[in-house]
Amino acid sequence: MIKGIKLDEIFTLANLLSLIRLLFCFPVIYLIMVMDRAYSIRIITVIVLLIAASTDYLDGYFARKFNKVSELGKIIDPLADKALVGVIVLFLYIKGEISDFYITITLGRDLLIFLGGMFVSVKVGKVIPSDMVGKITVTVIGFFLLSVILKLEQYQNPIFLFFEYSSIALIFISFINYTVRGYKILRTNS
Numbered sequence: 001m002i003k004g005i006k007l008d009e010i011f012t013l014a015n016l017l018s019l020i021r022l023l024f025c026f027p028v029i030y031l032i033m034v035m036d037r038a039y040s041i042r043i044i045t046v047i048v049l050l051i052a053a054s055t056d057y058l059d060g061y062f063a064r065k066f067n068k069v070s071e072l073g074k075i076i077d078p079l080a081d082k083a084l085v086g087v088i089v090l091f092l093y094i095k096g097e098i099s100d101f102y103i104t105i106t107l108g109r110d111l112l113i114f115l116g117g118m119f120v121s122v123k124v125g126k127v128i129p130s131d132m133v134g135k136i137t138v139t140v141i142g143f144f145l146l147s148v149i150l151k152l153e154q155y156q157n158p159i160f161l162f163f164e165y166s167s168i169a170l171i172f173i174s175f176i177n178y179t180v181r182g183y184k185i186l187r188t189n190s
Contacts, residue, residue: 010072014063017055018076024052025087032091035149042149049149052084053142074127078117081130081138082110088145097148105168106141109175120182124189128182137174141167 031045059077063069086107093103117128144163147153152160 010070012063012068012070012073013066014059014068015070015073015076017059017062018073018080021052021055021059021080022076022083024048024055025083028052028084028087029091032088032095032149036095042151045149046146049088049142049146053139056081056138071127074129078130078134082114085138085141085145086110092145092148102168105171109171112175113178116179116182120185124185126185128178128185131177131181133170133174133177137167137170140170143167 027048028045031041031048035041035045056077059073063073089098089103089106092098093100121127140163144160144167147157147160147163153164
């Protein structure tokens with residue numbers, strides 16, 4: 001059980017924004033599945049994803065501004081990130097727009113981080129919070145996925161290639177970073 005989750009920390013603006021981001025998964029699935037009907041649907045999909053992404057930055061801002069950083073928020077925020085990225089990657093894969101390699105490393109990283117985080121939480125009773133490396137990784141993955149949705153790869157666009165290779169590198173770097181952080185927390189609390 002995770003220690004420190006109090007009832008008054010559940011219903012906060014930051015947690016609400018994270019839950020809203022989680023709910024964005026449903027319209028995103030629909031939009032990705034129909035985006036081949038018209039390029040304008042791809043533009044709408046990008047706009048919806050940018051709105052969803054803004055909740056990621058706003059939830060952290062409001063949590064810090066109103067001093068409402070909570071253990072529940074440390075769970076919901078990265079869970080919403082992983083769910084939204086996972087849905088986008090999965091459905092772009094189903095549509096044939098991303099590779100086997102990319103879906104494997106993206107979802108594999110998130111699954112291993114989730115399981116590792118659960119293990120640490122059970123052992124020490126607290127959540128490993130997101131850090132800047134994780135936030136940068138999710139942001140770069142997001143830009144890569146937006147460039148896929150906009151079909152920038154068709155033109156061998158250097159922006160597309162930059163985000164593709166940067167996101168792959170950051171997926172591995174963030175996984176190593178998270179593993180090291182989890183190990184240190186376990187050693188400190190042993």
